[in-house]
Amino acid sequence: MTQAFAPLKRNRLSDQVLTQIQERIASGELRSGDKLPPERELAESFGVSRGAVREALRSLERTGLVSLQAGAHGGAFIGQGDPGLIGDSFRNLYQLGSVSLDALTEARLWLETTITRIACARATDKDLAALTANVDEAERLLLAKRYDDKIDIHIEFHNLLARATHNAVMVMLMGALMDVMRDFAHTAGGERHDLTIKARRRFLAKLGARDADAAVAEMTEHLESLHVRYRDRMKARPQR
Amino acid sequence: MTQAFAPLKRNRLSDQVLTQIQERIASGELRSGDKLPPERELAESFGVSRGAVREALRSLERTGLVSLQAGAHGGAFIGQGDPGLIGDSFRNLYQLGSVSLDALTEARLWLETTITRIACARATDKDLAALTANVDEAERLLLAKRYDDKIDIHIEFHNLLARATHNAVMVMLMGALMDVMRDFAHTAGGERHDLTIKARRRFLAKLGARDADAAVAEMTEHLESLHVRYRDRMKARPQR
DNA sequence: TGACTCTATTGGTCGGACCAATAAAAATCC
DNA sequence: GGATTTTTATTGGTCCGACCAATAGAGTCA
Numbered sequence: 001m002t003q004a005f006a007p008l009k010r011n012r013l014s015d016q017v018l019t020q021i022q023e024r025i026a027s028g029e030l031r032s033g034d035k036l037p038p039e040r041e042l043a044e045s046f047g048v049s050r051g052a053v054r055e056a057l058r059s060l061e062r063t064g065l066v067s068l069q070a071g072a073h074g075g076a077f078i079g080q081g082d083p084g085l086i087g088d089s090f091r092n093l094y095q096l097g098s099v100s101l102d103a104l105t106e107a108r109l110w111l112e113t114t115i116t117r118i119a120c121a122r123a124t125d126k127d128l129a130a131l132t133a134n135v136d137e138a139e140r141l142l143l144a145k146r147y148d149d150k151i152d153i154h155i156e157f158h159n160l161l162a163r164a165t166h167n168a169v170m171v172m173l174m175g176a177l178m179d180v181m182r183d184f185a186h187t188a189g190g191e192r193h194d195l196t197i198k199a200r201r202r203f204l205a206k207l208g209a210r211d212a213d214a215a216v217a218e219m220t221e222h223l224e225s226l227h228v229r230y231r232d233r234m235k236a237r238p239q240r
Numbered sequence: 241m242t243q244a245f246a247p248l249k250r251n252r253l254s255d256q257v258l259t260q261i262q263e264r265i266a267s268g269e270l271r272s273g274d275k276l277p278p279e280r281e282l283a284e285s286f287g288v289s290r291g292a293v294r295e296a297l298r299s300l301e302r303t304g305l306v307s308l309q310a311g312a313h314g315g316a317f318i319g320q321g322d323p324g325l326i327g328d329s330f331r332n333l334y335q336l337g338s339v340s341l342d343a344l345t346e347a348r349l350w351l352e353t354t355i356t357r358i359a360c361a362r363a364t365d366k367d368l369a370a371l372t373a374n375v376d377e378a379e380r381l382l383l384a385k386r387y388d389d390k391i392d393i394h395i396e397f398h399n400l401l402a403r404a405t406h407n408a409v410m411v412m413l414m415g416a417l418m419d420v421m422r423d424f425a426h427t428a429g430g431e432r433h434d435l436t437i438k439a440r441r442r443f444l445a446k447l448g449a450r451d452a453d454a455a456v457a458e459m460t461e462h463l464e465s466l467h468v469r470y471r472d473r474m475k476a477r478p479q480r
Numbered sequence: 481t482g483a484c485t486c487t488a489t490t491g492g493t494c495g496g497a498c499c500a501a502t503a504a505a506a507a508t509c510c
Numbered sequence: 511g512g513a514t515t516t517t518t519a520t521t522g523g524t525c526c527g528a529c530c531a532a533t534a535g536a537g538t539c540a
Contacts, residue, residue, distance in 0.1 A: 070491040071533030081333040107409035169347035310522040311502030
C-alpha cells in the first residue's frame with residue numbers, strides 16, 4: 001500500500017540552526033553552563049542572517065535549553081531545562097481541547113494513589129513535618145478567611161506529598177498535573193469549610209502510621225468528591 | 241524573613257507580544273483553528289517591529305500553540321498543542337543533568353504498574369489484539385535479525401498498553417517517559433534473544449485473564465532486569 | 481584607595497527590502 | 511463553454527545594516 005509520506009516541513013533556515021544546536025546539546029558536546037558564540041558569530045559561521053539565528057535562540061530559550069543575557073560578557077548559555085514546561089504543555093493541551101478534564105482528574109487520581117503508597121514507605125520525618133506545616137498554614141488561612149490564598153497552599157500539599165517519594169520525575173509529573181488543577185481550583189474558588197483540612201489530618205495520621213491502604217482510601221475519597229465538584233463547576237462555565 | 245525576590249526578567253517586547261497572545265488563548269478568546277492577523281498587521285497594532293512579532297510567533301509555534309504557513313491564505317493558525325513536547329522536556333532535563341536515569345526508570349516502573357492494573361480492568365479485545373500483534377511483529381523482526389528495528393516495536397508495546405487504559409493523559413505521560421527510554425534502548429542496542437518476547441506473551445496471558453497481580457508481577461520482574469541492564473550500559477558511556 | 485567614567489561587547493529592536501510559497505482571479509486555449 | 515495555464519495579490523521567510531540597552535572591565539580622577 002502507498003504509505004502516508006512524512007508531512008515534510010519546509011526547511012526553514014532558522015529551524016536548521018535550531019536543530020544543529022540541539023544536536024550538539026544532545027550529543028553532550030554542549031553542556032549545562034557552556035556559552036555559545038555571540039549571535040553575530042553564529043550567523044556568520046552558519047552563513048545566515050542574525051535574524052535567523054535569533055529565532056532559533058529564542059526557541060531554545062523558550063524550552064529552557066539556553067538562557068540569553070545581554071551585556072559585555074553576556075551571551076547564550078546552556079541552561080538546565082525547565083520542569084515547568086511539562087505543566088505548560090498539559091495546560092495548553094487542555095485549553096486547546098486535546099485533553100479533557102475527566103482524563104486529567106482520573107490520571108491524577110491514579111498517580112496520587114501510587115504516590116501515596118510510595119510516600120508511605122519512604123516519607124521521612126522531615127517530609128511529614130513539611131506536610132503537617134502545610135495543613136497548619138491552610139488552617140490559619142481558613143480562619144483568616146483568605147480562601148483564595150488557601151488554594152495554593154492546598155495545591156502545594158500534593159506537591160509536598162510527591163516530594164516524599166524522593167523521586168524527581170514523580171515530583172515533576174505531579175507538579176505538571178497540579179499546574180492544571182490550580183486553574184480549576186481558582187476558577188471554582190476556595191472552600192469555606194474545614195472538611196479538606198480534617199481529611200488531611202486523618203490522611204497524615206495514616207501516613208505516619210505507614211498504613212498505605214488506609215491512606216489511599218482517605219485520599220481516594222477526598223479526590224473523588226473533588227472531581228465531582230470541579231466537573232459541575234466547569235460545566236457551568238464552558239470555556240469553548 | 242526576607243523573601244527571595246522573583247528573578248525579574250527583562251521586559252522584552254517580543255515576550256510581551258507572546259504573553260498577550262497566550263492570554264487570549266488561555267481566556268478562550270482564541271480557539272483551535274482560528275487565524276491570527278498577518279505578521280505585518282500584528283506588528284502595527286502592537287506598535288513593534290515585524291521581527292519582534294516573528295520571534296513571538298516562532299516561540300508559540302515551538303510550543304504547538306500556533307502553526308505558521310506561508311502563502312496567500314496562509315498565516316498563523318491556533319493549533320492543538322503537541323503531546324510530544326512533554327517527552328521533549330524530559331529528554332532535555334535528562335540531557336542537561338536535571339534528572340537521573342534511576343529516577344526515570346523508577347518512576348516509569350511505578351507508572352507502568354498502575355497502567356497494568358487499569359489496563360487489566362479496561363482493556364478491550366481490540367486492545368489485546370493490538371498488543372498481541374505488536375509482540376508478533378517483534379518476533380518477526382527478531383527472526384529477521386533486525387534487532388534495532390525491534391527496539392521501536394518494543395517501545396511501542398508500552399504505549400499500546402497505556403492506550404488500553406483509555407485515558408489520554410496516561411497515554412501522554414507514558415509516551416513521554418518512553419521517549420527518553422527509547423534513547424537508552426538505542427544506545428544499549430537491540431537484544432538478540434527472545435526472553436522479552438516470551439515474557440510478554442506470559443504477560444498478555446495474565447492480562448487477558450484479568451489477573452492484575454500476576455500481570456504486575458510479570459511486568460515488574462521484566463522492568464527491573466531491564467533497569468539493571470540500562471544502568472550498566474549507560475555507566476560505561478558517561479555522557480557528561 | 482575608592483568612586484566615577486569610559487568603552488568594548490553583546491543581546492534587543494527597528495525598518496525596509498526582496499524571495500518563496502500559495503490560492504484566487506484572470507487570461508488563454510481547445 | 512469548459513478546462514488549463516498564467517497572472518497577481520497575499521503572506522510567511524530571510525537578509526542587511528543601523529541603532530539602542532545592558533553590562534563588565536579598564537581606565538581615570540579626586
